[in-house]
Amino acid sequence: MSVDGKFGDYGGQYVPEALMPAIEELNDAYERYVLNNEDGFMDDFRARLRDFGGRPTPLQRAGRLSKRYGREVYLKREDLVHGGAHKLNNALGQVLLAKYMGKERIIAETGAGQHGTATAMACAHLDIPCEIYMGKRDINRQRPNVFRMKLNGSEVNPVTVGRGTLKEAISETMRDWATNVEDTHYVIGSVVGPHPFPSMVRDFQAVISEEARTQAHEQMGRLPDAVIACAGGGSNTMGAFAEFVEDDETSLYAVEAGGSTLEVDEEAGVAPNSASLTTGSEGILHGARTLLLQDRDGQIMESHSVSSGLDYAGVGPELAHLVDTGRVTAVNVDDDEALTAFHRLSQLEGIIPALETAHAFGYLEQVAGPDAPADSDEEADDLGEFVVVNVSGRGDKDLESAIEETYERDIDIAPNMDEFTGGL
Amino acid sequence: MSLEDAFADGPAFIPYLAAGDPDYESSLEYVEALERGGADIIELGLPFSEPVAEGPTIQNAVVRSLESGMTPTRFFEFVEDLDVSVPLVCMTYYNLIYRYGDNSGPRPFVEKAADVGIEGFVVPDLPAEESDPLREACDEFGLDLVFIVAPTTRGERLERIMQQVSGYVYVQARLGTTGAQTSVSDQTDSSLARLSEYDVPKAVGFGISSGDHAERIVRSGADGIIVGSALVDIVAAGHEDGDDPGTVADRLETLARELKEGALSGASQRPPHSERT
Ligand SMILES: Cc1ncc(COP(=O)(O)O)c(C=O)c1O
Numbered sequence: 001m002s003v004d005g006k007f008g009d010y011g012g013q014y015v016p017e018a019l020m021p022a023i024e025e026l027n028d029a030y031e032r033y034v035l036n037n038e039d040g041f042m043d044d045f046r047a048r049l050r051d052f053g054g055r056p057t058p059l060q061r062a063g064r065l066s067k068r069y070g071r072e073v074y075l076k077r078e079d080l081v082h083g084g085a086h087k088l089n090n091a092l093g094q095v096l097l098a099k100y101m102g103k104e105r106i107i108a109e110t111g112a113g114q115h116g117t118a119t120a121m122a123c124a125h126l127d128i129p130c131e132i133y134m135g136k137r138d139i140n141r142q143r144p145n146v147f148r149m150k151l152n153g154s155e156v157n158p159v160t161v162g163r164g165t166l167k168e169a170i171s172e173t174m175r176d177w178a179t180n181v182e183d184t185h186y187v188i189g190s191v192v193g194p195h196p197f198p199s200m201v202r203d204f205q206a207v208i209s210e211e212a213r214t215q216a217h218e219q220m221g222r223l224p225d226a227v228i229a230c231a232g233g234g235s236n237t238m239g240a241f242a243e244f245v246e247d248d249e250t251s252l253y254a255v256e257a258g259g260s261t262l263e264v265d266e267e268a269g270v271a272p273n274s275a276s277l278t279t280g281s282e283g284i285l286h287g288a289r290t291l292l293l294q295d296r297d298g299q300i301m302e303s304h305s306v307s308s309g310l311d312y313a314g315v316g317p318e319l320a321h322l323v324d325t326g327r328v329t330a331v332n333v334d335d336d337e338a339l340t341a342f343h344r345l346s347q348l349e350g351i352i353p354a355l356e357t358a359h360a361f362g363y364l365e366q367v368a369g370p371d372a373p374a375d376s377d378e379e380a381d382d383l384g385e386f387v388v389v390n391v392s393g394r395g396d397k398d399l400e401s402a403i404e405e406t407y408e409r410d411i412d413i414a415p416n417m418d419e420f421t422g423g424l
Numbered sequence: 425m426s427l428e429d430a431f432a433d434g435p436a437f438i439p440y441l442a443a444g445d446p447d448y449e450s451s452l453e454y455v456e457a458l459e460r461g462g463a464d465i466i467e468l469g470l471p472f473s474e475p476v477a478e479g480p481t482i483q484n485a486v487v488r489s490l491e492s493g494m495t496p497t498r499f500f501e502f503v504e505d506l507d508v509s510v511p512l513v514c515m516t517y518y519n520l521i522y523r524y525g526d527n528s529g530p531r532p533f534v535e536k537a538a539d540v541g542i543e544g545f546v547v548p549d550l551p552a553e554e555s556d557p558l559r560e561a562c563d564e565f566g567l568d569l570v571f572i573v574a575p576t577t578r579g580e581r582l583e584r585i586m587q588q589v590s591g592y593v594y595v596q597a598r599l600g601t602t603g604a605q606t607s608v609s610d611q612t613d614s615s616l617a618r619l620s621e622y623d624v625p626k627a628v629g630f631g632i633s634s635g636d637h638a639e640r641i642v643r644s645g646a647d648g649i650i651v652g653s654a655l656v657d658i659v660a661a662g663h664e665d666g667d668d669p670g671t672v673a674d675r676l677e678t679l680a681r682e683l684k685e686g687a688l689s690g691a692s693q694r695p696p697h698s699e700r701t
Contacts, residue, residue, distance in 0.1 A: 016477040018574035179600035298523030299473040
């Protein structure tokens with residue numbers, strides 16, 4: 001794993017000069033506190049993850065899924081982390097680091113609102129003021145999370161430029177940072193952005209695979225054959241993979257949002273998906289060289305996913321590199337499959353997953369489900385006998401949009417709500 | 425004429441406009457009006473969809489320009505169609521430079537830029553740490569690479585930038601993004617002081633909007649002033665009000681002249697050179 005910020009050709013630091021001193025300062029803090037545990041930072045972090053965050057999360061055997069897919073399916077329950085998603089691992093780590101660095105103000109961007117919520121919670125917990133940038137469109141899709149951020153005392157700033165999703169929110173937060181860089185820390189929400197963010201966020205999220213690895217040994221007496229996680233920016237993916245990267249016997253699957261189709265409308269500058277690992281090309285965005293959804297000229301495309309947390313035109317540089325080198329397999333699941341998986345997991349296991357997370361389950365269904373095409377046998381075999389799926393978050397935040405999307409799309413296994421019309 | 429030469433006869437006035445804002449034809453007129461107003465160098469923006477260093481004014485200009493169909497290929501045609509004789513600097517983000525041509529780095533873009541007569545680049549998201557490939561291509565084709573020095577830039581970083589910079593150094597007057605301001609930041613003076621020992625022209629930008637600002641900044645020792653948002657505001661207002669492009673061009677020329685005269689007046693109030701250093 002890299003500490004110089006380069007993963008093959010990916011990574012680096014492509015930011016306005018005004019931010020470079022802050023990034024150097026952050027890099028120095030990352031090396032001292034995170035990598036070398038100076039002043040007991042990592043001990044403090046681990047204790048807070050336990051007491052405030054509710055860790056460790058279980059590695060739970062999913063009986064009905066195991067039966068459906070003809071193999072042992074285990075769930076790494078990040079949905080049980082305080083706040084309802086893996087995002088707290090990183091937010092708590094970064095806000096704590098900002099405190100150790102003597103910063104006085106936190107800013108963050110958010111897509112699904114989970115990162116914003118986690119940051120707002122960490123800031124309330126650690127008593128530091130916080131402002132969060134969120135695309136207008138995402139605010140409409142994720143109202144419960146907007147309310148949660150405000151409940152925790154954070155300000156939420158709507159971003160109206162462009163299509164009003166995560167990409168625009170990140171740009172806007174960078175602008176704030178460039179203005180207030182001297183006393184402000186930008187808590188980036190995934191393994192993206194300029195070095196040291198991709199490495200640092202991975203390290204904070206690596207607790208997922210660290211626990212899963214130990215739990216697998218305890219519960220199964222061996223390592224899993226496969227780990228499956230959904231990839232937006234790639235933080236829960238990298239967190240779930242980090243400690244397995246050296247274990248060649250464990251296959252790693254990053255499931256991207258296939259949106260409505262993998263076809264791209266170059267003319268309109270729109271990718272109706274967020275599958276930058278599968279269909280993207282190399283470029284430079286938001287501080288790093290990585291795989292991006294872009295047109296022939298290098299203009300960034302508008303992405304799409306039914307889940308706002310995956311709706312981003314880029315992906316973390318380390319994940320892009322692991323896919324290039326063949327260590328991680330990138331696959332994708334479309335909006336309908338994800339929505340169907342959302343209902344299926346709720347019905348079969350009593351777990352309502354985030355729409356982001358549902359993509360990971362959509363992949364299991366795609367290759368190993370009862371209706372899987374015959375030619376997916378090989379892919380199903382590749383998953384092996386013992387599969388861990390990272391349940392990156394719970395779906396409470398998505399209920400409003402899930403109701404809407406479900407009826408727009410005629411998901412056949414969805415509950416029938418017609419009898420309640422008018423009463424709802 | 426090289427970029428450095430443009431500073432030879434006193435303070436340089438360096439206006440910025442986004443090429444193609446709000447449309448190709450009007451934009452040609454607007455850029456030409458800047459030269460009539462006294463521009464010594466013109467920074468031409470090639471719009472990128474994620475302009476993170478830009479404030480709302482230029483962000484909106486970028487949107488208008490992209491919507492009017494501006495692309496890197498059109499940009500080079502635009503430069504060829506322009507009837508100006510002052511040196512042109514291309515201001516854009518690294519992804520467009522990196523992706524042009526065979527998508528294997530900055531060389532094809534630089535070659536084409538040299539071919540149409542561009543003299544240099546400003547790339548706000550390319551710090552000195554990542555600039556070697558572009559620097560090499562610029563050296564090969566004889567173009568300058570202008571770097572931005574921020575109020576936060578000091579010590580080793582300043583050293584590294586000053587080793588790489590050529591043409592002029594872009595002194596960012598205050599923290600934050602581009603955008604016209606009503607007053608001049610004190611950060612400018614300390615930035616200029618930090619740079620005084622380096623022998624390259626120093627042009628100050630970010631927030632300058634009037635002849636008075638220009639005068640004050642040049643009096644403090646700047647070798648040039650860079651003005652973007654205040655000019656883009658004129659383009660935006662003209663576009664919104666549906667004004668005739670000729671009228672908008674006249675307004676641009678008028679403000680350009682005011683800025684240039686402010687700069688000249690600032691230079692005349694400076695202590696003689698020997699006392700300044
Ligand atoms: C529950 C959940 N899973 C996954 C993601 C995607 O982000 P990442 O790929 O960084 O884990 C998000 C983002 O908001 C999320 O809320």
